[in-house]
Amino acid sequence: MKYSVLMSVYEREQPQFFRQAVDSMLAQTAPFDEFVLVCDGRLTPELEQALGEILAEEASVRGVSVGEQTVAAGADGVARGGRIEVGEASKAVEISKAVETSKDVKTSCVRIGRFLVLRLPDHMGLGGALRLGVEHCSNELICRMDSDDISVPTRCERQLAAFGDDPALSLCSGYIAEFTADECHPTGIRKVPVTHQDILRYARRRNPMNHMAVMFRKSAVMAAGGYVELPLAEDYYLWVRMLHCGCVAANLGEVLVYARTGASMYGRRGGAGYVKKMLRVQRAMLDLGFIDRRTYVCNCVIRALVGLVPNRVRGVVYEKGLRES
Numbered sequence: 001m002k003y004s005v006l007m008s009v010y011e012r013e014q015p016q017f018f019r020q021a022v023d024s025m026l027a028q029t030a031p032f033d034e035f036v037l038v039c040d041g042r043l044t045p046e047l048e049q050a051l052g053e054i055l056a057e058e059a060s061v062r063g064v065s066v067g068e069q070t071v072a073a074g075a076d077g078v079a080r081g082g083r084i085e086v087g088e089a090s091k092a093v094e095i096s097k098a099v100e101t102s103k104d105v106k107t108s109c110v111r112i113g114r115f116l117v118l119r120l121p122d123h124m125g126l127g128g129a130l131r132l133g134v135e136h137c138s139n140e141l142i143c144r145m146d147s148d149d150i151s152v153p154t155r156c157e158r159q160l161a162a163f164g165d166d167p168a169l170s171l172c173s174g175y176i177a178e179f180t181a182d183e184c185h186p187t188g189i190r191k192v193p194v195t196h197q198d199i200l201r202y203a204r205r206r207n208p209m210n211h212m213a214v215m216f217r218k219s220a221v222m223a224a225g226g227y228v229e230l231p232l233a234e235d236y237y238l239w240v241r242m243l244h245c246g247c248v249a250a251n252l253g254e255v256l257v258y259a260r261t262g263a264s265m266y267g268r269r270g271g272a273g274y275v276k277k278m279l280r281v282q283r284a285m286l287d288l289g290f291i292d293r294r295t296y297v298c299n300c301v302i303r304a305l306v307g308l309v310p311n312r313v314r315g316v317v318y319e320k321g322l323r324e325s
Helices: 015-026 045-061 068-075 087-091 126-136 155-165 196-202 218-223 234-244 263-268 272-288 293-308 311-321
Strands: 004-009 034-040 093-095 106-112 115-120 141-144 169-179 188-190 215-217 248-260
Touching (some): 004 126, 015 045, 045 106, 115 126, 126 218, 141 155, 155 169, 155 248, 169 234, 196 248, 234 248, 234 272
Parallel strands (some): 004 034, 004 141, 034 115
Antiparallel strands (some): 169 215
């Protein structure tokens, strides 16, 4: 069963984490057919070097000769038209002219072997980058992967089996093991409900899927409207709309991904700005008819309280109250 990997990376990512994330997908027991990487704005020289090494290795494995012109086109983020003829590269390496997406965003595309690299001239944010990435995935099944996490080797094999067993399934994730420095020493496990009915109930209160461990059907995501730019909740709002449309969801009761966390993650989930964004999500869920007014009020109060406490306290709430050690 074929599938595409979808990843977005931007300038603040650490090159070594990015490399680990990609390597974990290259080590899957069920190999991917396509890897769509969205470069959300200009990358640092260190990230460009890591990306260049990944593409060079892919070219070597696939028997493709990549010349300096290809590297230059990828390194500076400038779209260049035409096709590069370098040995057998004409079948595997192509740099297209600027592509206009459904939102009239122009980007350059470079395909090397199984990798399709999309470069945005400016930073759009995760929602916009993933929306573009989904549009360019050529397979029906798409495996989401964050640029700093580590997938277990059997992750995709297990998820593909779930889709094979249930043709109605549109959305599938699993547990994640959170860690700060070493994935061999996780700080906690974020478990999510397994069955569709439990997911549906849970979704009215909290995010029922682990985004970095999700595999979904492209057609179902597109039918629900795709990703929208809603910082820190792009995934949650998409799952809600998919569930509201009648999509079937499931989670595997096992760890699929090792996810990096830490004080910076808890910091992003606090402050007045964060609370306002979360209240927007709750309002959207209310307007959609996914939750009633009582649930809306309760959710807003809880998110405001957790979002406005000091970061240290919020970290304790997440680690002790919302995770299993």
